[in-house]
Amino acid sequence: MSLQTARLGEVFLLVWRTWTGRVGIVFLGLMVLASIYTLLTMPLDYGTRVWSNSDYWKDYPKMVPPDWYRALFDRSLLPHTVMKLEQPSSDRVLNYGGYQVRVVTYTFTYSYESPTYPQNVRIAIYGVQVRNPSIPVVLSVSLERPDGRINQLYFEIIRIPQELVGQKIYTPVPKDVNAYGNMYIASQLSSFLSTRYGLSINPADLAQIGVERVMFGAPTSPGNISSLEPLNGIIDLPSRSS
Structure with a gap:
C-alpha cells in the first residue's frame, strides 16, 4: 500500500512540474468537486422527474440556448420566458341561448424588444372543469399587437365526454396550443396581413416562413413578405375558455 502511495506521489509531482499538468490537475479537481456537489444537492429522482420527462421540456425545450450562452456569445437572442397565470384576468357569466355560460379570460402580456424572433409560442391549458356536458368548452386565443388585433388567432371546440363531467381535464398533461406549424393560426395571420397590409400570402407559404415570425x-414594404421585420412593443395574448 505504501509503495502504491509513493508511486502515486511520484506521478503527481511529475505532472505538477509543468504548467499544463497543473492546469489539468486543477481542472480534474474542479470536476470532482462539481460531481460531489451535484450528488449532494440534486434530487435522486431528477433523471425521471425532470431530465426524461417530456412534459417538463415542453416548457423548457432542450433546443433553447441557455442564459450563459446568451450572456457570453449572443445577447440578441431572446431569453426563454415561461409565463404562468393561476388566476384569470377576467371571469364573467353570460347568458347564451338560455344557458348561463362562464367566460374565463387569461391575458398574457409580453414586452417584445428584440431584433430576433422567438422560436415558438406555446399556450398550455390545465385543469378545465365542465359541469354541463351539453355545452362544449370553447377555447379562443386572440393576439393584440402594436399594429392591430386578431380577434380569433386560434379557436377550438372541445366536447367533454359524459363520464368526465365535474372532473378536471388536462391535468397533469395540459392541452397544448403551439404556434409552430399551426395551419389555423397561419390562416388567421394571412387574413390579418391581407387586411392590414394588403399582402396576399397563402397560409401554407406563411407556415413555411414561420408562424412565430409572422406573429x-x-x-x-407594402405587399412584400420578404421585408418582414420584428415588430417590437407590447404583445397581448388573451386566451378565453367558455
Missing part, C-alpha cells in the same frame, strides 16, 4: 413581425 411577432410586420412587413416594412
Whole structure:
C-alpha cells in the first residue's frame, strides 16, 4: 500500500512540474468537486422527474440556448420566458341561448424588444372543469399587437365526454396550443396581413416562413413578405375558455 502511495506521489509531482499538468490537475479537481456537489444537492429522482420527462421540456425545450450562452456569445437572442397565470384576468357569466355560460379570460402580456424572433409560442391549458356536458368548452386565443388585433388567432371546440363531467381535464398533461406549424393560426395571420397590409400570402407559404415570425413581425414594404421585420412593443395574448 505504501509503495502504491509513493508511486502515486511520484506521478503527481511529475505532472505538477509543468504548467499544463497543473492546469489539468486543477481542472480534474474542479470536476470532482462539481460531481460531489451535484450528488449532494440534486434530487435522486431528477433523471425521471425532470431530465426524461417530456412534459417538463415542453416548457423548457432542450433546443433553447441557455442564459450563459446568451450572456457570453449572443445577447440578441431572446431569453426563454415561461409565463404562468393561476388566476384569470377576467371571469364573467353570460347568458347564451338560455344557458348561463362562464367566460374565463387569461391575458398574457409580453414586452417584445428584440431584433430576433422567438422560436415558438406555446399556450398550455390545465385543469378545465365542465359541469354541463351539453355545452362544449370553447377555447379562443386572440393576439393584440402594436399594429392591430386578431380577434380569433386560434379557436377550438372541445366536447367533454359524459363520464368526465365535474372532473378536471388536462391535468397533469395540459392541452397544448403551439404556434409552430399551426395551419389555423397561419390562416388567421394571412387574413390579418391581407387586411392590414394588403399582402396576399397563402397560409401554407406563411407556415413555411414561420408562424412565430409572422406573429411577432410586420412587413416594412407594402405587399412584400420578404421585408418582414420584428415588430417590437407590447404583445397581448388573451386566451378565453367558455
